[in-house]
Amino acid sequence: MVLLTTTPRILDAIAALSSSELQQASLAAEQLPTSAGAPISHTGLLAIHRLLKTSQHAAGACPPSLNTLLRGARPYIPPRAAKPAKSPEYVALMARLRAEQEQREYRAMVAQRDRGSGECADEKDDIYPSLVFNILLSVVMCSVAVFVVTRYWSSAGVRVLVSLGAGLVVGVAEVGVYAIYLRNVRVGREKERRKKEKKILIVEQGGEVIWGRGKHGGMRRRVREKWEREQQKGS
DSSP, X not given: OOEEEOOHHHHHHHHHSOHHHHHHTTOOGGGSOOSTTOXXXXXXXXXXXXXXXXXXXXXXXXXXXXXXXXXXXXXXXXXXXXXXXXXXXXXXXXXXXXXXXXXXXXXXXXXXXXXXXXXXXXXSOSOOXXXXXXXXXXXXXXXXXXXXXXXXXXXXXXXXXHHHHHHHHHHHHHHHHHHHHHHHHHHHHHHHHHOOOXXXXXXXXXXXXXXXXXXXXXXXXXXXXXXXHHHHHHO
């Protein structure tokens, strides 16, 4: 069955028929439209057209054609039903789900940032040009200092060997100290990565009445208070 919108011509045609004629055609008066734009079935419209032809032919008048009655009519589309009001439980549930989703996104973002910073730290070269220059400078200055201190020695070859040995010892010591430092840094980074971060949320209720049960009762209470304020403003 197709529903059509009622036009003024259809209303005039219904008004031209008597209640007895409508009852004979099995058309109840309460089922017929009373205003323009109201729905009417195509079977009812055909029945009204047949009644008009019968009654007006008997009276010697020319009844309107079906095309005339249908002119301006359109398929009837019922209005959308109003959305039901959201309950406080639904609002509290949606707020909890949004909060959990935000927490998951935040944890993923922090983990990705920490992972990226850790990879950058690992890929960073620990040997700088300035470090090499400082070690070489220490070796050279130590060798020169030893060579100057031993200027009173009679053998120049011994002085050179002692100076080179002192510089070599200083260089080995510098490299060894820096290697120990790098090892300690690497061990510290590995220990830091193995640690699992634990976050504890402390909520002070302060004797307030919590609406709702479970670990998200406080959130439900705040959502309910907000909903009650909106209801009071609306009323």
